[in-house]
Amino acid sequence: MPDSDQHRRLARSLSPLPEESLPGFLLRLSHRLDRPPLRIAQRLGLTTRHHRLPYAHLHSLPDDLVLPFAAMTHLTAQETQALTLRRFSTTYPALLTIRAGTHRARGPATVGWNMTPSSRYCPPCLRGNGSPIQNTLGGAWQLRWHLPIVFACTRHKRLLEHECPSCLLSLNNPERRRVALIKQPNIEGLHPLQCRNAENPPGGNPIPSTGPVCGARLDHIDSHRNSPFTPEDLQLLLNLQKRIDGRLNLPVNSAHASPAADTYFHDLITATRLIKISWPTGHHLLPTDTLAAIVDAHIAPFLSSYSQDQGATIAGVRTAPTDPATSGALLLAADNLITDRDMWTLTEKVGPLAAETYRRSKPYASKIAQEPGISNEFARAMSPRDPNSRKTNILYRKLRHNYTFTIAQVPAYLPRSWHLTHFAKLRAQLPNITYRDDRLLRRGAAFRLAELASGQTWSDCAISLGISPGVGANAQRMLGHRLTDARLWPLFTHIVEEIADDLDAQKNRIDYANRRLRMGSWCIPDTDRDRLFDNLHRLERLQTQMVPRFMSIVVWSDVTRGEPSRSPFAVAVRSTDDTQALTTLIGHFHEANLGHGQRFRLRQRLALYATYLARSCDQNEDLSVDTDLVLAQEADTYSPRAPDPLG
Known part of the structure; x- marks a missing residue:
């Protein structure tokens, strides 16, 4: 072809139809000019040196081809690129996975969900709108018909077709293991709506690049099997x-986008x-x-x-x-x-x-x-359903929400009221649940909240919460096995995220890290200890046992919202002869149902004492409490149910 022909503008062109595809436009243009599609494509600079029409042009045209194409067809650059699937790249991200310039028949574009070389079609749409130009050349081969997610025509309320009902082949199936923009583009005289598949192709033999072709008019066929559905x-x-x-x-950037x-x-x-x-x-x-x-x-x-x-x-x-x-x-x-x-x-x-x-x-x-x-x-x-999986933990930390609360604002042991409020559904589904499961759930929930806030591992979260890292790793392992066996790990994560949402919505969150720091070496004064036992005559024996340690541990736990066994006092006597007796005594006072007796009244006083002590921590004041005020308030508010003043 002479160079002068290659760069000369076409004497006649066409205005693209709405959402018309590049191959459809070339087919209509070649029929109007009575030239093979390959000849038109060569004039427009779309072919390779091997005289092939690259399928990749359906996705987008290289920048160096857009302006020459536009000039020769009397179109604008925008109209030219609108003939390609590039227009859908912002709303259908699968198109972004196509490598520019790929010509491979078995490349990603031919097997994935991005685009297909063979166009589906709606026969009524191909018949056109009744205008003179569409009565002659047919309606548009629509771009979206090359997207695998487009399977129906909502205008004509029917499924699309995907093969010629005459030869029963896809309209642009590969030849010689290659796909091209147009099937057999060197054949002229075919209407844009005629099937270009080879007639009776011999199995396993190369299909000839020139006729005969099927030639069936696809717009004349209403439906050969259209819908198998009701x-x-x-x-x-x-x-x-x-x-x-x-x-x-x-x-793009629509305000109506979800x-x-x-x-x-x-x-x-x-x-x-x-x-x-x-x-x-x-x-x-x-x-x-x-x-x-x-x-x-x-x-x-x-x-x-x-x-x-x-x-x-x-x-x-x-x-x-x-x-x-x-x-x-x-x-x-x-x-x-x-x-x-x-x-x-x-x-x-x-x-x-x-x-x-x-x-x-x-x-x-x-x-x-x-x-x-x-x-x-x-x-x-x-x-993965296994919470102890390394990939699961990395994924959960990677995909955490952008919460505003920090790990310092996470209690080291989930408060009992939170546990009772949020974990009722899980507890009802957990087989053979015991108090050990409740304790494990509260530990795990605290570590998971810390993980959501910081993105750290449970072991690292334990350190930030003032706990040994082995406790975090052990809690994850034991809780993971317990909940995975019962298929309840997803429910656990969902519940903790609900708690995280509630915590995130709080305006005045507690700095538990500061409380733990202030209470690190605190011990209840002897005078306060004795005063809290005033008029509790039946507890005189208790007053001489494990005091002040058990009272200090209970108050520390109330103030910091930490597990009593993790308090500095409990850790200090661990593995000594006093450990078992102290643990038992704390268990009788920390969150036990004490009824209406004097033990209950002592527990109320300790809770009120902890309330004032927590306030001093938050306001960075001296850790001193007016016990007379505590006793007066306890007497005024004495009720069968202990208060939970720290939430």
Whole structure:
């Protein structure tokens, strides 16, 4: 071709139709100019030195081709790029995974969920709108038909077609293991809406680059099998397509975009992979047996071959279905899986599928949980069920919320009132629960809150909470095993995050680290000790036992919200002869139900004493308490139930 022809503007061109694809535009233009599509593409500079039409041009045109193309076709640069899928890159992030300039038939674009070389189509749309130009050349081959997530035409209320009903082949299936922008582009005389597949291609032999071709008019075929669904099933799919179309057309930085808008398609595609590898665990995600049967027929061959050969790859999981009906049913299941963004609801729905996926292929399940771009909620719901897993812990710390409370504001032992309020549901489901489980839950909840605040490991959190690091590691191991066996670890994390939300919403949070620092060497004065026993004559024997240590430990625990056994006094006598007796005595006073007797009155006085002492810590005042005020207040407020003044 002479250089003068290559750079000369076309005498006649066309105005692109709304959302028209580049191959569709070239087909209409070549038919109007009565030249083969390859000849037109060469004039526009779209071919390679091997006279091929790169499939990658469907995604976007290189910058150095845009202006020449625009000049020769009498278009603007914006109109030129609008012929490519680049327009959807901001709303459909899967397109960003395509490597620029790829020409490989088996590259990511041909097997993944980003784009397909073969266009689906709606016959009524191809017939056009009745205008003279569309009556002659047909309607637009729409760009979105190359996206695997587009499976229906909401305008004509039907599923799209994906193959020619005459030759039963996809419209742009690879030749010689290569994909191109247009099938057999050197053949001229074909209408833009005619099938360009070779007629009766010999199996295994190279398909000739020139005729004969199928030539069937795709716009003349209303439907050869269109919908296998009931009207109700079809309406469910059309509703889903409307929601997907709405997200595809969402303006960049739209004020109407939801917080999860930018992760929706990432989550949707990842959910299809989770459903496929764990099938039929997700059978319930589809509302009818017809929809489930469509997905089952698609997945069954893959699962059969995978179960027979455990060493087989699972590349088929990442492949998008070619059939629009299958795509619609699979995407409907995925949408039903991820639509509710509530963390606990999502975890309950994803958990069984994730567990089955880990059972079948732990390496691939881990990859799914770490797919780039998916939402934090979905990643955490997909994470391993074993809380002692190193990958789980890294993931949970990586995906933590941006809480405003700090680790200094986390109590080292979850307050009993918090525990009773939030953990009732979990306790009801935990088999054979004992007081040791409650103690472990309170320890674990404190470490998990600290982890959310700091992103540190439980061992490091223990140090920050004034506890030995081994206690944190041991709590995670023991609690992990206990809750994992009962399938309650997701519920535990959900409950702690509810507590974290409540703590985050508090305006005047307590600095427990400061309280622990101020109380580090504190001991109840002898005068205060004796005064608190005033008029409690039945406790004279108790007054001579383990005092002042047991009273100091109880008050320390109330002020710092720490576990009594972790107080400096308890640690100091550990492994001595006094340990057992002191532990027993503390157990009788710390959070026991003391009834109405004098032990109960002493416990009330200690709680009130701790209230004033905590106030002195928070205000950085001297750690002294007016015991006369404590006794007067205890007498005035004496009731059958002990107060919990520290919350």
